Amino acid sequence: MDRTEIRKSEKAFLIGVLHGNQTAEVVKEHLDELKQLAETAGAMVVGQITQNLRKINPQYFIGKGKARQIIEQAKTLDVELIIFDDELNPGQVKNFLQLAKNIKIIDRNGLILDIFRKHAQTREAKTQVELAQLEYMLPRLTRQWSHLERQMGGIGTRAGMGEAQIEVDRRLIRQRISKLKKELTHIEQERQTQSKRRKDEYRVALVGYTNAGKSTLMRALSGEDVFIQDQLFATLDTTIRKVQLDQYHSILLSDTVGFIRKLPHDLVASFRSTLLEVFEANLILIVLDAASDQVSEHMNTIEEVLKEFGIKRHKALTVLNKIDLISENKRMNFLKRKYPDAIMVSAKDQLRLDRLIAEMIETMNADYKTVEITFSYDQGKELAKAQENVEVLERHYQNDSIRLKIKGKRDRVNQIINQYQ
Ligand SMILES: Nc1nc2c(ncn2[C@@H]2O[C@H](COP(=O)(O)OP(=O)(O)OP(=O)(O)O)[C@@H](O)[C@H]2O)c(=O)[nH]1
Numbered sequence: 001m002d003r004t005e006i007r008k009s010e011k012a013f014l015i016g017v018l019h020g021n022q023t024a025e026v027v028k029e030h031l032d033e034l035k036q037l038a039e040t041a042g043a044m045v046v047g048q049i050t051q052n053l054r055k056i057n058p059q060y061f062i063g064k065g066k067a068r069q070i071i072e073q074a075k076t077l078d079v080e081l082i083i084f085d086d087e088l089n090p091g092q093v094k095n096f097l098q099l100a101k102n103i104k105i106i107d108r109n110g111l112i113l114d115i116f117r118k119h120a121q122t123r124e125a126k127t128q129v130e131l132a133q134l135e136y137m138l139p140r141l142t143r144q145w146s147h148l149e150r151q152m153g154g155i156g157t158r159a160g161m162g163e164a165q166i167e168v169d170r171r172l173i174r175q176r177i178s179k180l181k182k183e184l185t186h187i188e189q190e191r192q193t194q195s196k197r198r199k200d201e202y203r204v205a206l207v208g209y210t211n212a213g214k215s216t217l218m219r220a221l222s223g224e225d226v227f228i229q230d231q232l233f234a235t236l237d238t239t240i241r242k243v244q245l246d247q248y249h250s251i252l253l254s255d256t257v258g259f260i261r262k263l264p265h266d267l268v269a270s271f272r273s274t275l276l277e278v279f280e281a282n283l284i285l286i287v288l289d290a291a292s293d294q295v296s297e298h299m300n301t302i303e304e305v306l307k308e309f310g311i312k313r314h315k316a317l318t319v320l321n322k323i324d325l326i327s328e329n330k331r332m333n334f335l336k337r338k339y340p341d342a343i344m345v346s347a348k349d350q351l352r353l354d355r356l357i358a359e360m361i362e363t364m365n366a367d368y369k370t371v372e373i374t375f376s377y378d379q380g381k382e383l384a385k386a387q388e389n390v391e392v393l394e395r396h397y398q399n400d401s402i403r404l405k406i407k408g409k410r411d412r413v414n415q416i417i418n419q420y421q
């Protein structure tokens with residue numbers, strides 16, 4: 001279906017643009033990240049080009065002269081793929097394709113979608129990615145079409161059908177989109193049912209920028225084997241593990257898809273069911289890569305995405321990960337000043353995890369309630385029920401009654417009080 005797929009070792013140029021109030025440094029950082037994305041997708045980056053622009057060119061995004069020059073260079077170096085850090089509109093892509101002939105043109109969004117598609121494993125992730133991809137493609141179909149037409153060079157059944165074929169394609173895509181949406185609603189319901197069953201447990205969600213070390217932290221805390229890779233978007237699904245913090249405190253810890261700046265909106269929207277664990281968490285651990293120069297930008301992105309989902313009032317702890325990589329005092333002091341409440345850890349070397357665990361327990365305790373309730377001896381059933389999903393601290397057998405001292409999540413304890421008291 002998609003015709004902008006990135007093939008292995010395909011040579012690529014990256015293009016960034018300096019405009020507005022962006023500094024050269026910021027553009028470079030964005031291009032570095034784009035390079036990581038391109039490599040994760042399998043491409044081989046052979047050149048990075050930045051252009052100073054006072055005004056965006058509506059036709060080609062960059063200047064037309066520059067566009068021609070880049071394409072010439074690309075041809076000389078056998079580059080088959082040009083990736084823009086900024087979002088291109090369908091018209092710009094089309095114009096570029098007319099100049100570029102056999103070279104593919106994609107933007108950051110297209111690249112991210114390509115990675116997501118390559119990394120999607122489960123039915124849920126695959127459905128979500130396909131939906132996002134089709135929604136991204138629908139308005140761009142003209143360019144995809146002209147792209148396809150050229151690729152096929154007049155061979156095949158679709159060539160030469162032009163506008164009429166595009167209409168047919170659009171209709172097919174819309175039908176597929178509505179089918180995928182139904183499937184996702186179904187998956188979301190399944191998740192919600194599972195989630196109800198877990199509602200009496202204390203739920204903690206790891207969130208953060210991609211590659212910050214969320215899965216590594218998950219492994220360090222749970223002792224279980226989870227997928228860890230030095231690449232972007234290694235994790236696309238949500239995994240949940242039970243973690244015993246100490247004798248009295250256990251949590252359900254979830255690890256989920258990472259965030260990135262300029263995340264395509266459709267992609268975020270279609271990942272709702274995957275992020276359900278985050279919505280319903282009692283506590284969020286915001287994991288940051290302390291060694292990254294862009295730690296504060298990462299934090300901004302995380303906050304933006306959480307806001308977009310309406311996750312604002314959650315309790316959160318900030319975790320600065322990868323401190324094993326920090327040797328300079330200056331950097332350490334900067335981090336301490338900037339994030340005074342953050343817990344510094346190394347998930348990889350398992351450093352200071354006890355601090356993190358202690359803070360989690362402290363936060364949990366604040367969400368817990370301890371009460372005493374009395375039952376008569378003929379309330380056997382109620383007595384048993386009241387001990388579900390709570391911790392029984394004391395049991396007193398009196399002459400005509402039993403007194404329980406229980407501790408549990410505030411909601412659960414309130415429910416017990418309302419029901420049996
Ligand atoms: N030096 C160092 N490297 C770490 C640490 N934690 C994780 N890493 C490395 O960082 C890379 C990314 O780790 P992951 O745990 O896969 O990161 P993630 O946040 O789950 O990333 P995505 O799933 O792609 O969003 C891997 O190469 C890890 O080995 C740490 O504390 N110190």
Ligand SMILES: [Mg+2]
Nearest residue numbers: 214215234235
């Ligand atoms: Mg991960």
